[in-house]
Amino acid sequence: MQLSQQQDGPADVLVIGAGVVGLSAALAVQARGLRVAVVDREGPAAGASAGNAGAFAFTDILPLASPGILRKAPKWLLDPLGPLTVPPAYALKIAPWMFRFWRACSPAAVARSTVAQTGLMDLSKAELEPFLRLTGTEGMLRRDGNLQVYEGTAEFKASxxxxxxxxxxxxxxxxxxxxxxxxxxxxxxxxxxxxTFTPGWYSIADPKLYTLALADRFRAQGGQILTAEVASLEPGEAAVTLRLKGGARLTAAQVVLAAGAFSHRIARSIGEKIPLETERGYNTTLPADAFDLRTQITFGGHGFVISRLSTGIRVGGAVELGGLELAPNYKRSEAMLKKAQAFLPGLRPTGGVQWMGFRPSLPDSLPAIGPARATPRVIHAFGHGHLGLTQSAGTARIVADLLTGQRPALDLTPFSPQRF
Structure with a gap:
């Protein structure tokens, strides 16, 4: 497989991953004047970018790893259809990750993660609207806010x-x-x-359509998107080679690894041991007239949200730490939909489409953003958990800065891929 000539030569940068983070980074780098190509195992918007809740959750600064989640976890883990679960078949494999997660729940660790998360959220919010204008997608932005609801005084006070x-x-x-x-x-x-209503909670009309629009914009500006699975990286003195499944190779001066839940497998080929796990998210998207939804609603005690998209009403969320290989358990989608019927009695539950996707998660709830240990020619940009859409514009700005020799707009120490 070969890249065609772009402008006056091959790509300067290869981005691995055609989800919202990878395509946002590709467009930001392209805007700096570099020749960019994207490689993805399935194509644009094929993973978590297609099925998320569509929110730019800039106010969601508290890490998943927290003392509060530890208090709830024992009860939740006993419920196989609850907000947080580990399938028995995966429990032993995920034990080292869970130990790191437990350590990240200490008050001091949570305080550090909250400061870092807030910085990335602030940057991402500042970058969002300029990025939407740059890509011609500003018409897809909504400002409907978010309503977090509580059952009883005790749950409210705990929040x-x-x-x-x-x-x-x-x-x-x-x-x-x-x-x-x-x-x-x-x-x-x-x-x-x-x-509790948060008016500054933005959303996108439909996350899949948004990601596909980014792909169209990237192509229209001369970028290429190749469908191929990357097996390994081979850094050299002046370039990095991507070895693809099947034996073909691609080479560029710099590489961005933004392959979501599959990123750690590729990073392992250059000696990185990054404890990436998979928050398997489930949802059901109902027809647009299933309910008169005015704002996104978060049912925090039950671990899911209901979002109004241009393509329907999406009921989904929760966390199943089950890796990449286990078969989907769509009983989780059905359980959330049944609860949604009880919480919104007028909701019509028929005609829905179920979905499961892999959300890449690191144990301290912060993404890995920064150079690889083996070579500064490889930039990691993955592990955003359920905040990939939210943090995509900010991550793209950081990646573009790193690839063009600019000082990043944020201290990257808390996000170092080597922090583990």
Whole structure:
């Protein structure tokens, strides 16, 4: 397999991964004047970028690894259809990752992760609208906000330290009474006695269509997207070679590894041992008229959200730490949909399409962004968990800075791929 000539020569940069992070990085680098090509095992928007909830969750600064999740985990883990589960067949394999996750839940570690996450969120929010204008996709942005709901005073009070952390970082929100919630979102079950609305929560009309639009823009500007699976990387003094499954090779001066949940397998070929795991996410997308949804609703105690997309009503979320090989368990989708019917009594549950995708997750809830240990010619950009769409524009800015010799707009120490 060969790249065709772009402008006056082959690609300067090869990006591995045609999800939202990889394509955003490719477009940001392309805008700096470099010749870029993208390689993906399935093609654009084939993975988690197609089926996420569509939110730019810039206010979601608290890491998944936290003391709160540790308190809930024992109860959740006992429920095979609950918000957080580990299939028995995968429990032994994931034990080392879970130990790192447990360590990342200490108060000091959470404080450090929150500061780092906030910095990346702030950068990503600042970069988003300029990036949308650059790519001609600004018409897909929505500003409908997010309503977090609680069943009872105890659950609401347990959330308050998290809201205080958001206050400390200048994030706007409003606690709501049942009457205010009903005015904002009619049809919500009376079991939810408290709510918090975050107006600065943006979303995209449809994450798959957005990612495909990025791919179209990239191609229109001379970029190439090749469908091939990368087996390994072979760094040299002046370039990096990608060895593809089947034996073909591609070479470029620099490489960006943004292959989502498959990234650690490729990184292993250059000696990196990065503890990447897979948050297997499930959802059901119902027809657009299934419910009159006015804002995204987060059912935090149950680990899922309901989002209004241009293509339908999406019910999904939760975390199944089950790796890349186990068969999907669509009973998880069905369980969330059944709960959604109870929480929104007017919801029509028929005509939906189920989906499962792999969200790449590191144990401290921060992505790996920065040069590989073996060579600065390889830049890692993966491990965003359920925040890939949210942090895509900020990550793209950082990657473009690194590839063009600019000082990154953010201290990358907390995101170092070698921090483990």
């Amino acid at each position: 308050l330290p998290g809201w205080q952390a958001r206050t400390d970082h200048g994030i706007e929100f409003h606690h709501m009474t049942p009457a205010e919630m009903a005015d904002l979102q009619p049809g919500l079950s009376s079991r939810f006695t408290h709510g």
